[in-house]
């Protein structure tokens with residue numbers, strides 16, 4: 759029985775490893791193209807994200823970008839959220855998100871452009 763449990767755990771770890779890929783999501787809001795990628799596969803804990811903004815093929819590097827992730831309240835589990843503001847590094851926006859548990863997380867990606875307009879893109883990720 760113990761061996762069976764060990765074999766099952768090994769299988770689960772292998773499947774998890776094979777599924778482990780960085781995420782990439784593309785969206786468009788008000789004419790802005792938004793690309794959200796993770797540096798690695800998503801994990802419970804800290805995750806580095808890269809956000810690229812462009813309009814008509816031109817990179818937008820003067821926006822203020824932030825990402826909020828949240829999970830609704832569920833039985834036995836409170837509402838959870840985490841927000842970070844991006845820093846511009848080599849023309850791309852970088853930020854770190856801490857996921858406190860596995861599951862589906864909704865996100866709101868907000869970016870304020872030079873014209874003071876705030877744009878919000880919504881989506882979700884799984885881990």
Ligand SMILES: [Cu+2]
Pocket residue numbers: 829832835838859861
């Ligand atoms: Cu949860």
